[in-house]
Amino acid sequence: MIDYIRGIIDELSPTTATIECNGVGYFCNISLNTYTTIQGKSEARLYVYESIREDAWVLFGFATKQERALFLLLLSVSGVGGNTARTILSSYTPAELCDLIITENEKMLKTVKGLGSKTAQRIIVELKDKVAALDIQGAGTTGQLSNDTGITTSNKQVHDEAIEALKMLGFPPAPVTKTVRAILKEKPTSTVESVIKTALKMLK
Numbered sequence: 399m400i401d402y403i404r405g406i407i408d409e410l411s412p413t414t415a416t417i418e419c420n421g422v423g424y425f426c427n428i429s430l431n432t433y434t435t436i437q438g439k440s441e442a443r444l445y446v447y448e449s450i451r452e453d454a455w456v457l458f459g460f461a462t463k464q465e466r467a468l469f470l471l472l473l474s475v476s477g478v479g480g481n482t483a484r485t486i487l488s489s490y491t492p493a494e495l496c497d498l499i500i501t502e503n504e505k506m507l508k509t510v511k512g513l514g515s516k517t518a519q520r521i522i523v524e525l526k527d528k529v530a531a532l533d534i535q536g537a538g539t540t541g542q543l544s545n546d547t548g549i550t551t552s553n554k555q556v557h558d559e560a561i562e563a564l565k566m567l568g569f570p571p572a573p574v575t576k577t578v579r580a581i582l583k584e585k586p587t588s589t590v591e592s593v594i595k596t597a598l599k600m601l602k
Contacts, residue, residue, distance in 0.1 A: 403459065404443040407436060412563035412594055413488075415459055417444060426459030427480070429469075430488035430563075434591045435461035449480050458484065464534055465492050471528055475520050482512040485567055489598040496529045509599050511569065549579065553586055560593040569601050577601055 403426070405419030412433045416423045426444055436442040444459030445466045458480060460466040465487060472483035486495065489510045498507050499522055508518040549557050557578055564574045577597045582588060588596075 400446045400448055400457070402443055402445045405441065407440060407442050410437065411566075412559060412590055413484075413566045415442070415444065417442060417459070424457060424459075426457045427484060428459050429465065429484050430591050430594055431465060431491055432459060432461040437591075447480075456480065462492075464532060467532055468492055468495060468529065468534075471525050472521065475517070475524050477517040477520065478513075481568065482510075485512060485598065486510050488567070489595060492534045496532065496534045499525050499529050502526070511567070511598065511601060549582060550586055553582055553588070556588065556590050556593060557582055559590045560597065563590070563594055564597055564601070567598075573601060 403417050403419050403424050405417045405424075407415060408418045408423055409416040410433070412430055413428060415426050415428050415432070415436065417426065418424075426446065428444070432444070436444075442461070444461065445463050447458040447460075447466060447469060449456040449458065458466075458469065460469060469483050469487060472478050472486060473480065478486075486507075490498065497503075502522050504515065504518045504522060507513060507521065508515055513521075560578050561571070561574050564578070565571055574597070577600050578593055581593050581596050581600075585592075
């Protein structure tokens with residue numbers, strides 16, 4: 399079993415990272431939190447979860463052991479798969495997610511794509527005591543527009559990267575584009591990660 403991969407960041411997007419280690423490139427699915435942590439760095443250490451199925455071998459990478467621990471707890475809940483768990487960890491920081499679970503905030507939790515009311519309730523009931531035991535740090539504290547689309551010369555890259563990341567997370571292109579442009583129209587200087595986080599709370 400792979401515990402972690404440490405090496406050069408060969409390719410990076412808000413949803414994936416390729417880490418080169420001893421001449422081998424490991425393609426990992428990552429959360430937005432991990433992307434934010436390793437963005438701008440030349441090297442990274444990702445703690446790994448291996449999802450081995452009959453038709454695929456998929457790696458999920460995390461910037462911290464605590465985020466991986468939360469991912470594994472989410473997977474233990476019936477109805478939560480790898481992509482849904484990653485989407486949850488892209489919507490909220492580990493501290494924010496722990497707070498939602500501990501305070502039984504079902505309303506906010508079920509805004510995540512792929513989570514219905516019943517699954518959100520199961521996450522809260524089954525994980526409330528477990529996430530509290532993790533002792534996650536911070537938990538418990540809780541340009542000029544062109545053509546009226548929200549896209550400017552300076553934020554076009556943010557626009558394109560955010561749309562691509564949301565499409566990879568399973569959202570349809572049309573509502574994704576509309577949502578991203580609405581966010582950038584209101585806040586033209588938003589970063590990629592802030593646009594994606596806001597969009598994840600808006601998209602259904």
